[in-house]
Amino acid sequence: MPNSTTFASNLMDFLIPLYISPLSERIRYSDHILLVGSCFTEHMAARFTRLKFSNCSNSHGILFNPLSIARALTDVADQRVYTHSDLFLLNEYWHSWYHHSDFSDLNPNISLQKINDSISTHHAMLKKANYLFITLGSSFAYNLVDQNIYVSNNHRAPAAWFRKDLLSVDVMKEALDRMTSALKAFNPGLKIIYTVSPVRHIRDGVVENNRSKARLIELAHSMENSYYFPAYELLIDVLRDYRFYDADLVHPNYAGTAYVWEQFVQHCIDHSCYGLMEEMDRIFKAANHKPFSTESQAHKEFMKTHAELCLDLQHKHPHLDLNREIEYFKSGTHS
Numbered sequence: 548m549p550n551s552t553t554f555a556s557n558l559m560d561f562l563i564p565l566y567i568s569p570l571s572e573r574i575r576y577s578d579h580i581l582l583v584g585s586c587f588t589e590h591m592a593a594r595f596t597r598l599k600f601s602n603c604s605n606s607h608g609i610l611f612n613p614l615s616i617a618r619a620l621t622d623v624a625d626q627r628v629y630t631h632s633d634l635f636l637l638n639e640y641w642h643s644w645y646h647h648s649d650f651s652d653l654n655p656n657i658s659l660q661k662i663n664d665s666i667s668t669h670h671a672m673l674k675k676a677n678y679l680f681i682t683l684g685s686s687f688a689y690n691l692v693d694q695n696i697y698v699s700n701n702h703r704a705p706a707a708w709f710r711k712d713l714l715s716v717d718v719m720k721e722a723l724d725r726m727t728s729a730l731k732a733f734n735p736g737l738k739i740i741y742t743v744s745p746v747r748h749i750r751d752g753v754v755e756n757n758r759s760k761a762r763l764i765e766l767a768h769s770m771e772n773s774y775y776f777p778a779y780e781l782l783i784d785v786l787r788d789y790r791f792y793d794a795d796l797v798h799p800n801y802a803g804t805a806y807v808w809e810q811f812v813q814h815c816i817d818h819s820c821y822g823l824m825e826e827m828d829r830i831f832k833a834a835n836h837k838p839f840s841t842e843s844q845a846h847k848e849f850m851k852t853h854a855e856l857c858l859d860l861q862h863k864h865p866h867l868d869l870n871r872e873i874e875y876f877k878s879g880t881h882s
Contacts, residue, residue, distance in 0.1 A: 573817035578677040585684030587744040590804045598827045606669035608647020611684035613719040615699035617726035624733040626670040644698040684744045686759040741767040745782035747797045850879030
């Protein structure tokens, strides 16, 4: 009869163990981070922003296929200036084939201003960035037949305008290799982190989505002098449960993205940052706290305490930008 110790040691594991090699040079608060790619990039950028890491994301909006990502980053490195000839009019709005609809506008001048201001901001960040975080979303790309270009967004144009292609690993790698050469010439110290989005593109079909993701995984592992973080594997192979997805069964929910973020912190962020990250998280929660009454003395003391805490942290860590939080907490210390 086995004793309780033997029995305990033979209990089933409920999560597949996944070995993640740590990032050789871990991210610190003094670093600058540029992020680009699919909607999963937005989750990661939001976490960095919440904890006050210096970052900016998606100069051209959410992008899915590697060709669009490569083009966007090359635009940023070259600080390309878009003009009216780069826009087209559809359903009253002016659009760019290489940008998300967030950049579209009824007024073409406003659209161009948004596009060029974003490229300028990201160009400045790319110049000083220590890390580039690229999330690959899909191997499918849409070719605008009459111009023979792969678009980043179809802007609800008629389907007959496009041909849907499943890109080969070689074609995607060639684009990313050219992009990498341009980026390293622009910023030789840049370190690139690749990941594959765990968001399922079910509209492509389940089998087709898996073919697409398989090519992206092969692509990411073929890129030399880069680091691969297994966000896709953490959701699909480790958690493996629809509890970690939203109601659409496609997008990871808060618990799913939080688990991936925890693994990223453990393997990619320097341990010396952990204490300050906890402080930033507390300040974020305090700034989003909904008081029972803004007129109570307890609330005013709460705001005063956190204003002083922010001032102290900004003094100790000059690289932090807590001006917005300081202004907010100070605003609640008086009637």
